[in-house]
Every structure is written in C-alpha cells, then in structure tokens.
Amino acid sequence: MKKRMFIVLALVATLVVGLSAQKKLTVWCWDPNFNVYAMKQAAAVYNKTHPKVTIEIVDMAQDIEAKIISGLQAGGAGLPDIALFQDFRIEQFLHDYPKAFVDLKAAGVDYSKFAAYKVGPMTVGDHVYGIPFDTGSTGLWLRTDYMKAAGLNPDDYMGKDLTWSDVIKLGETVKAKTGKPLLAYQSDNFDMLRIVVQSTGGQFFKPDGSLDLHSLAFEKSLALFKELNDKGLLYPVVGWSDWINAINSDKSAGFLNAIWMVGSVKSRPANAGKYMIIPTPRIEGVPGAANASNNGGSSWYVFSSSPNKARAVDFLKSVWATDTPDNEAFYNEILKGAGAMGTFLPCQTGSNYTAPDDFFYKSQPIYKDFAAWMKDVPVLRYTPNYVPMRDAVAHATLGYFQGKYKTIDETISAAEAEYKQVMGQ
Amino acid sequence: MSVTRRWSAGRILVILILALAAVISVFPFYWMIVGTTLNPNDVLRGILVPGRDFVSNWLQAVKNYNLPLFFFNSLKIAVLTVVFGLVVNGLAAFGFEKYPSKARDKVFGVLLLTLIIPQIALVIPMFRMFAFFDLLNTHAAIILPSIMSVFIIFFMRQNFKMFPTEIMEAARVDGAGEFSIFVRIVTPSMQATYASAAIYLFLGQWNSYLWPLITILTDTKKTLPIAMASMMNAYTIEYGALMVIVCISVLPVLVLFLSMQKQFVAGLLGSVK
Numbered sequence: 001m002k003k004r005m006f007i008v009l010a011l012v013a014t015l016v017v018g019l020s021a022q023k024k025l026t027v028w029c030w031d032p033n034f035n036v037y038a039m040k041q042a043a044a045v046y047n048k049t050h051p052k053v054t055i056e057i058v059d060m061a062q063d064i065e066a067k068i069i070s071g072l073q074a075g076g077a078g079l080p081d082i083a084l085f086q087d088f089r090i091e092q093f094l095h096d097y098p099k100a101f102v103d104l105k106a107a108g109v110d111y112s113k114f115a116a117y118k119v120g121p122m123t124v125g126d127h128v129y130g131i132p133f134d135t136g137s138t139g140l141w142l143r144t145d146y147m148k149a150a151g152l153n154p155d156d157y158m159g160k161d162l163t164w165s166d167v168i169k170l171g172e173t174v175k176a177k178t179g180k181p182l183l184a185y186q187s188d189n190f191d192m193l194r195i196v197v198q199s200t201g202g203q204f205f206k207p208d209g210s211l212d213l214h215s216l217a218f219e220k221s222l223a224l225f226k227e228l229n230d231k232g233l234l235y236p237v238v239g240w241s242d243w244i245n246a247i248n249s250d251k252s253a254g255f256l257n258a259i260w261m262v263g264s265v266k267s268r269p270a271n272a273g274k275y276m277i278i279p280t281p282r283i284e285g286v287p288g289a290a291n292a293s294n295n296g297g298s299s300w301y302v303f304s305s306s307p308n309k310a311r312a313v314d315f316l317k318s319v320w321a322t323d324t325p326d327n328e329a330f331y332n333e334i335l336k337g338a339g340a341m342g343t344f345l346p347c348q349t350g351s352n353y354t355a356p357d358d359f360f361y362k363s364q365p366i367y368k369d370f371a372a373w374m375k376d377v378p379v380l381r382y383t384p385n386y387v388p389m390r391d392a393v394a395h396a397t398l399g400y401f402q403g404k405y406k407t408i409d410e411t412i413s414a415a416e417a418e419y420k421q422v423m424g425q
Numbered sequence: 426m427s428v429t430r431r432w433s434a435g436r437i438l439v440i441l442i443l444a445l446a447a448v449i450s451v452f453p454f455y456w457m458i459v460g461t462t463l464n465p466n467d468v469l470r471g472i473l474v475p476g477r478d479f480v481s482n483w484l485q486a487v488k489n490y491n492l493p494l495f496f497f498n499s500l501k502i503a504v505l506t507v508v509f510g511l512v513v514n515g516l517a518a519f520g521f522e523k524y525p526s527k528a529r530d531k532v533f534g535v536l537l538l539t540l541i542i543p544q545i546a547l548v549i550p551m552f553r554m555f556a557f558f559d560l561l562n563t564h565a566a567i568i569l570p571s572i573m574s575v576f577i578i579f580f581m582r583q584n585f586k587m588f589p590t591e592i593m594e595a596a597r598v599d600g601a602g603e604f605s606i607f608v609r610i611v612t613p614s615m616q617a618t619y620a621s622a623a624i625y626l627f628l629g630q631w632n633s634y635l636w637p638l639i640t641i642l643t644d645t646k647k648t649l650p651i652a653m654a655s656m657m658n659a660y661t662i663e664y665g666a667l668m669v670i671v672c673i674s675v676l677p678v679l680v681l682f683l684s685m686q687k688q689f690v691a692g693l694l695g696s697v698k
Contacts (some may be wrong), residue, residue: 031655031659033661035488056643059644062653066638067642078552078561078640241469243660248470249466249470268466296660
C-alpha cells in the first residue's frame, strides 16, 4: 500500500514539475539598459494576464551568435525559447538553419502593422520569422551653434527634406566660417555609406544573391562620399570610440546616424540646446530614393527546438504585436526608459512619442520625427553574405579615399575582388 | 667609486630607457584607475586628471551586474582549475620524466601536437560533448577542459629533469613507495615550479572568455570577462562603469603576481637548489 502511494506521489510530483517547467520562458538578448530593459517591461505586461508564467531574461554578450551557432549545431542543446538577433545577421541564420525558427506569419502575426523595412530581412518566401523590435531610423544631426556662427538660420533647415547637394552647400558655408567639417566619419566603418545606399532604395545584391555593386544607387553614393571627402566636409577617425569622442569634443558640426545616438549625445550636458535633427538627405537622380534610412536594430525570434514554442509565440504576439491600451503604454514606457523605439506602428501615439525634448534645439520633438521618418525607410535585403560584402566595400572605400584607387570603377572592382576571394568564388 | 663614473652617459641612458619602459607599463594602469572617476565622455577624451564620477560609475556598474557574484564565480573557477591542474599536470610531468618506457616519447609527441589545434576549432565538438553529459551552464564545464594543460606538463617536465634521480633511488632503498616519493620528496623541493605553474593556470582561467561565453547560459553563472564583454556592445557604452569592472578584475592578478613574484622568477630559471 505504502509503495503504491509512493508511486502515485512520485507521478504527481513529476507531473507538477513538468507543468511548471512549461511555464518558464527564457529570453537571450544583450544591452541591460536597452534590450534587457525593454524585454523586462514586456514580461511585466504579459504577467498581468499570465501571472504564472516566469520569463527569465538573460543578458548575453553580443557574441550571442557564437553561442547560438553552437546550440544549433548541437540540435538545440542549451538554446533559449526566444533570442534577439540583429537585423543584418538574421538572413544568414535563416539561410544556414532553415528549420531552426518558428514561422510567426503562420502563427497569425499581422505584419502590415510593422514598419515595412523591418519585415524584409526576416522574410523567406511566404514565411516570416521574427517580431520586429527597435528602429535605427536615421537623421542628419546638426549643431545649430555652428550654423549660426556661419551666418545661417537653423530654422530654415528644420524639418526640411534636403538633397545631398543642399547639404554640401551647407557644409561648405559652415566649414568656411567656423573651420568645422560637417560630418564626423568613421573611416574604417561601412555604416554611413550603408545609410546612404539604403536611403536610395538600392540593394547590394541581385535577387539571385550575386553581388551587385554597379547599380546607379551604389555608384552615386560612392561619388558623394568622395566629394564630401575632397571638399573637407568629413572629419575622419578610426574606431567607434574615437568617433563618439569626435562628436562630443566639438570636432565636427554634425553627423549622420540613427536614433540611438540620443544616449551618447545626451551623456554630455554641454550638448544641451545645440543639436537639431533633420531628415536623412536624399541622393538626386536615383528613382525611389527617400529622405529616410536606417542603421542598426534587432528583432525577436522563437526557436523551433523550444519545448515552450506555443507559449513563447503567444507572449511575443500578445505584447509586441497586438494593439491594446496596455501595449501602447508599454511601447510608450520603453521609449522613455531606454530610448527604445519600437516598429509596431499602431503603438506610436503615446505621450513620449509626441513630447518636445528640451535637450534639443527649440525643444524639437525628436521621437515624433524619427517615428515619422521610419515609415518611409526603403527595404534593404542584407542577404546571407552581407558581412563579407560589408568588409570588402569598407576596405575598398578607404583605399579610394587614400588615393589607392583612382576611379569609382577601380574601387568597385577592388571590392568585388576581395568579396570573391573571401567567398572562395 | 667616483660620482662621475656612477653618472656616466651610458648609465643615464639606461636609466632613461628603463624609466620610459616603466612609464609605458604603468600608464595603462594609471589610466584605468583614473577612468573609474570620470564620466564616459572624459574617458574617451583621454583625460588623465581624476574626476568626481566614481560613485556614479560604481552605481552604474552594480546596477546591471551582480559584481560580487561574478567575482566569486571567476575566483572559484580559477582556484579550482589551479588546484586540480597542479595535481594532474604535476603527476603527468613527473611520470613522463622519471618513468622511461618505449611509448613515452611518442605519447608526449602526440600531446605536444595538440597544441597546434586552435581552440575555436574545438568549440563545437566540445559543446556537443558537454551537452551530452548534461554539463552545460555549470562551472564544471569550464573547469574540466582546462585542468589538463599540455603546456604546463611540458613546462613542469623540463623542471623535473633537474631533479636528481639518485635521490629517488635512495628513497626507494629506504622503502618509500613511488607515490610517497612524489608527494614527500619531489613536490616540496619543486615549490617554485609549482608556483609558476599556478600563476600560468590562474591567469589563463581568470582571463578565459570564449569557452565560458558559450557554455554559460544564465546570469548567475557568469564570470567577470563575460560581464565586461556585455558592457561593450550597448548602443551607449558606459566607459566609466567598465573601468570599475576592469579594475576589480585586475586586482587578484596583481595580488597573486606580487605575492609570488620571487617563486615565479625562480620557477622560470629552474627550481632545484
């Protein structure tokens, strides 16, 4: 009798343990002040209606990809239920591990409610795999104190959709009067060129996946950079830290980058009242070019190997992709708490989205502007081979600036040669 | 001895070169310490005068990271690696050196060959192995693969060469077993070798990054290098807070090295007196 009781108890215990294990979700991401913070807020929202689900958010180093590859190679061992991927990385994972992620379109997520450019990289045929998270909506950041010193009225530029020719004129005036180059430029980095190419709606690869650097968009972008460089409008530095330092020690009269620079700019109190942000300038003569672009940003993915797939999908869908007052408050909260702007369009009307920001010139409501620009960002397909292409183009561009390559054609050939060598073609 | 000879041009040059070398080696430490007191922008600007932001940097560092726990984790892993490493590698080196056999040099050759395999090539097979043993996300997963070190075996074997085999034979005649010869006679006279090996093992494990990064899956198991790496990939990097963590992580290494400096140098020179 006792024995039988024991067996029954053991069975009940196993069942209870099994069920409670079902109620725990693990999420991997990085950056405690940004992604981890945002996910914790989302977990709190979900816990309001699902108090028994525990959501554990683990702060990983950005080398998260190395871990995930190890886990995928080991058939899902050690992997979490949900992980954050950078948008430029995910296409490689979707290509290399086609069955590793849960198709969320099939699970009923309505992607028309997200910024279109975020959905592109996570789409393979009819399948869409991620929940878009933060935007890297870009703008041209300008120092109004230098513009005034050069005899210009910043108000004439506020909110204007400029072309790059307008910007070059502006830059030349500022440089002539104040000696400050217009843009801080990280010369070993591809991001600024990418921002310009993406704003044209151009692609780096053809639909069949082969490299395409001879597009009008790319050639014009490269020519623009050379012109900016030759006219002394770039303040070149090597390395990310030096780039931030150039901006925060008044080396340039501005820079071209994304919304998430707000934190670094605000970290220096002396910047108060000086910056305004205008739409990303447009390249003339390229059909489809917009006054909007993007740099950076990540999205959430659910692993097929997760034993709690259904729960994980339900969590992401009901908090991140559903339009309710609670979720709107959540998106509003993470914008204030972390400067994290989501890309779920129905939830961009909160008070923090429209609030004037006293840190900027004439209290510009910067988040309202970034959110408006975000809707126009052209879709860029990164493709699985984005990283080798990025490195090859960055090296060739540096060579072009240093005079190693004389013409645009030569520069493009050098980039193509390096890409082919790396890809073993 | 005359004053002029003491201050000859050559001597002044030597002192200048040494002083320069000292400045170059000490400067990063100085900068690191000053960095803990500056705001992130001043760290980047290369300001070398202490500022007033130590408290805010410290609060920023402990807000997101459980530093005492990470410190304890790092220390525990490093100390256990040293303890097991000294026992295993010491015995192996002793065996290789003092017990000749036909296979000995071949086995040792194979061991040395494994040194040319880069760690990154072993990551995925090792990950699968530890997943199979259900050891992912444990400190054992970090300690176990680091215990046996071919380099330490090689290094200790070189030093055991200098230990006179005659002493062992004398002990055998007196009736001592092989193991007690090793423990009672060989080990005590090889302290300097053990000290150097301990420092090598400690440093290697204290700084190890890639393998812990891949096998640790939760916040409570993290080590200091992992915490530092995760600080570097934020949209806004808190350089001041980072410097605080760097300082903390350098401390045990400094203490260990300064306290064992004599033995370390003696170990490098060969330890039998």
